[in-house]
Amino acid sequence: MNRKDILDALLDESGQETLFEKADRVRRDQVGDTAQLRGVVHFSNYCRCNDIYCGLLKDNDQCKRFRMTEDQIVETALSIAEAGLKTVVLQSGEDPHFTRSTICSIVERIMGKADVAVTLSLGQRSREDYAAFRSAGAERYLMKHETMNSDLYSRMRSGLKLVDRLRLIDTLRELGFQVGVGNIVGLPGQTPEDLCEDILFFQDFQPDMINIGPFIPHAQTPLKDDPAGDMDLMLRTFALTRIVTGNSHIAAANTVATLDPDNGQFKALTKGGANVVMPNCNPFLKSKTDKIEYEFQITTHKRYVSVDEARNVLARAGRTENHTKGHSLKLQGATL
Template sequence: MTYTRKQLETFLALEDFQEIYAQADALRAETVGDIVHIRALLEFSNHCKRLCCYCGLNATDKNLPRFRMDPRDMISTAQEACQAGYKTIVLQSGEDPWYTPDMIGEVVKQIKKTGMAVTLSCGEHPESVYQYWRDCGADRYLLEHETSDPKLYATLHPDSSLEARVACLRSLKRIGYETGGGFMIGLPGQTLSTIAGDLLLLQEIGCDMAGIGPFIPHPDTPLREATPGSTELTKRAVALARLLLPRANLPATTALGVLDDAQKENVFSCGANVIMRKVTPNNLKKLYQIYPAAFSDVDIRTGRLETEAEIRSLNRTPV
């Protein structure tokens, strides 16, 4: 569907959003069905060279103990996830130059031997690196743009630019990745018009995936005193993303569940069709602190079974 920025802004401000929720849910059922894809999420490094003002991994945070997983451990964890039933693994990290393109490429090659799809989420890189990882077998790449407002982006990211971020997303799409973008709801300085612009940018790029979650302030960042984002507005943005991108994979983000666990489930009736489950080793989960959150310390197989049961309780089919 095609909407103008003003129309999307008007929708976001509606007093009663139920009709649009119903439209998004019906379109979700028509285009991607009643299945919910469960993705394994492996966070392999919390080192990051970036200075993003909202993120607990940013390079200025001296209170966070840092870790890096050995590539061999990344591969063995992926193999364990495969044995537990996962068909896709998301390899996510801060922007950590310690991992060379060759190192990541070799990890991708080894994981692909299991038959799993591989999604990378490792930040901004030259197009040649993205192409190399694609040649190694990477299927998808997640790179959230966070905000489509250039001035707001510059305020939140003092060492980067929206132009560079969007250029990376266009490169990924051009190379042939299933390309994932996304943004946060509730960033200081954000308006409904900003969110409308975020949604239109996803559509313009032709994103195959879109992660939309609420902003959660981290105590060791410059935005520690800011107000968390609205779960209701987050769900509205997800529903509108479904209308704009009918066949896209839209996850129920972890951040939504941090603020309100019931809303993480409720978003599946607003257009979402994907959920990620951490398979990061238990001793490292608590150190991947983009925002404060509590995590389960069950083993990979048990975590998978818990997520499947949760999905079935919503009358959806886990895949």
Template sequence: MRDLINELYQEQTLSKANLINLLLHINDEEREYLYEKAYSVRYEHYKNSVYVRGLIEFSNYCKNDCTYCGISIHNKELTRYHMTPEEVIKTAEIGYSLGFRTFVMQGGEDTSFTDDKFAAIISSIKTQFPEAAVTLSIGERSKESYQKLYDAGADRFLIRHETINKNLYEKLHPKMSYENRIKSLFDLKDIGFQVGTGFMVGVPGQEIEDIADDLLFIKELNPHMIGIGPFIPHKNTPLRDESAGSAELTYTLIAILRLMLPTSLIPSTTSLATLKSENRYKGFRVGANVVMPNLTPYDYKKSYQLYDGKKITDTESYEALEQLKKECLDAGFYIDMARGDYKNWRRK
């Protein structure tokens, strides 16, 4: 396994067969060696810095019925909300005053948020804070829509491919188009966004072969950002009785992805921290270099439940940010409040 890890470190890729071999047969000692190599690459490009993004969960309405998601259209027990444009902008203003220079607008595919509404929000934030970055995580739209949002000033777009296995994708996403999801990623890259993709680890039906294909797809796409985290079931979804994904496998995949794409921006996700709070900081030690505290007003964020057990705290405060900084320092890392763009990215 060490030979495969060294090959991955040197060549930044492995064959599918070798990825499967590594994932199936790596032992604890070899896994620690993988983590050491991933950390060395992380340190080479980013030292011990951690970029911070301010998350704004603007709406928990969604037109889709993804089988794992707590804000699915079929969850009738959820209290739904839309933030007003004024509330979104005010939340960004509060975040800016705390030092945030990247804002991530995340929500379900809410049809009430038109291109014009998004463009107005983006334009307002960028006009007030031209040095700040705006990231969108709003699902599938047309290429024309994406272009309009880019022209309004959006810098980044997150849309996980979820799985490169078409059959599994269609089971997890009824009535959605696998082909359109993949097309969306390439459309976003073509327009000029910093693009993020990723997948859940341990979602029911996923095999190691699928994960190897996911890794190779990500290598081919060459995204700027990669978000992976363990599957966590939600009580009001068809997958409610399934087991959560493995944190250890998630760490292994973060490390592999750091070696495959050395300069990528990889968050240590909330889902990792939900399984165990210290997981976030181990994520940094195996290659992750981004964290996304939640700026959403408390009364809204408690209703944005993608999975059970999500941490809900008043992170839109100075005290919470200072606590995050302290915890990072205690783990050997420091918070970098800059925009944190992908290296050498420039707007078209």
């Protein structure tokens, strides 16, 4: 699609049902009627960044911080495998406490005991770190680009540069990762033209995975009084992304469930072309003697979907659970 077609569709509220029907047809043709469940371990909410939209920002002195131990992370990941999920997503704030060697050890221990794919979502690291993670067995890396408006990006991320983020995304692909990117719909100051550029980026880059979510204000950030993103605009962004990327895996994130607890993920699956749900698996931590109290609040009152709830939403949407590792359909020879 060209820029005008995308922008017209983003702005056309009256024609969105036709757009949703097209996205669902593309989803069915390209990725089928199965959907992936990918279990997320939120293992640290310490962060060196000051992203003003994120409750984990370094300057938030009201945030109750936590870190799992290496053993706790591995234990939780193995519980995900026991629950029948074939992908483990290890996610944290940008926490330098977890060194290259520690992350490699965690990945190797998980893969040595469970037949799963490991996705990392750890933010910006060195090329050497990424190469080591890949050698340790991690096959996927999720690093949302957030917005393709470089000025907006720097405002939201306290002076950081979009060009550096995009360079690292290219590095991940060069190193052989299946690469996930994604944006935030409804950032304060964002325009429909900005969203159009995000979709054009998806079309050009053809990511293996995509994570689209709405902006939801957090009470302990500078953006606490700004309005949340619009559900219909977000769904149109989902739908256009499915149309221009074909067989990319697209996740209905937990923030989607936060924006609309009853139907958000259901709508993303049935109208937006999503085919992945990523349930929160921290409650799988079983060690009674060292339970942790954790809070991974990127947004206020974030809705965390359990594995059972994720399976229920798949059933509501008429999808069956895909029990493969769900590798990228962009890979030569990949099957549904």
